[in-house]
Amino acid sequence: MYTFSDIIGQDLIISHMQQAISSNKVSHAYIIEGEIGMGKKLLANTFSKTLQCEKHGIEPCDTCESCLNFNHSNHPDIEYVIASNKTGYGVSDIREQVNNTLHIKPYSSQYKIYIIDQADSLTNQSQNALLKTIEEPPSYGIIILLVANSQNLLATILSRCVKITVNSVAKPLILSYLKDREGLSEYDANIYASFSRGNIGKAMQLYQDESFKEMREFLIDIFDKIISKDTIGLLTAAKKMESYKDKINIIFDIMLSWLRDLMVLKTTKGEKYLIHLDKYKTLLKQSGYMSYNRISVLIERIEETKSNFRLHANFQLSFETLLLI
Ligand SMILES: [Zn+2]
Numbered sequence: 001m002y003t004f005s006d007i008i009g010q011d012l013i014i015s016h017m018q019q020a021i022s023s024n025k026v027s028h029a030y031i032i033e034g035e036i037g038m039g040k041k042l043l044a045n046t047f048s049k050t051l052q053c054e055k056h057g058i059e060p061c062d063t064c065e066s067c068l069n070f071n072h073s074n075h076p077d078i079e080y081v082i083a084s085n086k087t088g089y090g091v092s093d094i095r096e097q098v099n100n101t102l103h104i105k106p107y108s109s110q111y112k113i114y115i116i117d118q119a120d121s122l123t124n125q126s127q128n129a130l131l132k133t134i135e136e137p138p139s140y141g142i143i144i145l146l147v148a149n150s151q152n153l154l155a156t157i158l159s160r161c162v163k164i165t166v167n168s169v170a171k172p173l174i175l176s177y178l179k180d181r182e183g184l185s186e187y188d189a190n191i192y193a194s195f196s197r198g199n200i201g202k203a204m205q206l207y208q209d210e211s212f213k214e215m216r217e218f219l220i221d222i223f224d225k226i227i228s229k230d231t232i233g234l235l236t237a238a239k240k241m242e243s244y245k246d247k248i249n250i251i252f253d254i255m256l257s258w259l260r261d262l263m264v265l266k267t268t269k270g271e272k273y274l275i276h277l278d279k280y281k282t283l284l285k286q287s288g289y290m291s292y293n294r295i296s297v298l299i300e301r302i303e304e305t306k307s308n309f310r311l312h313a314n315f316q317l318s319f320e321t322l323l324l325i
Helices: 011-022 040-052 065-071 091-099 124-135 171-181 186-195 200-208 210-227 231-268 277-289 292-308 315-323
Strands: 029-033 078-080 112-116 141-147 162-165
Touching: 011 040, 029 040, 040 065, 040 078, 040 112, 040 141, 091 112, 091 124, 124 141, 171 186, 171 200, 186 200, 186 231, 186 277, 200 210, 210 231, 210 277, 210 315, 231 277, 231 292, 231 315, 292 315
Parallel strands: 029 141, 029 162, 078 112, 112 141
Antiparallel strands: none
16 A cells, blocks of 8 residues: 555556656645545655655555555654645635644654645645745655645646646556456456546445445436426426436436447447447447437437536426426
């Protein structure tokens, strides 16, 4: 756990971090930017563990006292700054947890590392408090800010930090991760890798979310209703859609991927490129009832609804209009 070799698909970042360690050119402040689930915390933790390892290699040794302390979540020189307020970090959090403790030398390691997760929620005042520390850090001090969007930080902070952007991971890498490390079946791995948009955390979250499977069944059934022109069934479905309101993007994604699978079957008859491979029989049946044109029109309409969709739109009405073609 927490070794660079365990991290999937972030080779550039890893080589940057390892190079900084081996050439002893570690910066005093980093920003790691990426959406939730992309592995920002994993990278920050692995970097910190390796920096503190007593063997000073480019991978943590997992046997020294520092590595063992880290593995027991009990490292005296790696601090996780905590926001005392639900809405984010206040200036007192930064003063008390960072500014007032940084001058105390590391207890046993080479560095004293502070990790600030969700640093997007630092108020301007707390960023200004942090700025002083970032400007004149002691030689052993390292501050790592994890953010979804670095534009939420002040330009003065941005200009003093090394920014690392976590990129999306290629689908085949996610696919093999889900199969080999998480033990998912080929079918499941294929679905969740396709929906992850290059985000392993998102793939895992969808896999663990029972409502994803439920939603998929519900949406597949909607296409059966469209084929059989079951108007009453579609009106009921449009109403039920409301309960999935907070998962609207996934709803559109499932519908679009299903229609694309229908299109693939129409044009190639092959299974190779299907996302919903586990539903091959249903796909084949539905594709027999829908013309190429009908599928294209549906894809266009869903894409149109997706791009025009506003959070406060009349949900039921939008779906009634969409489904009752
Ligand atoms: Zn070690």
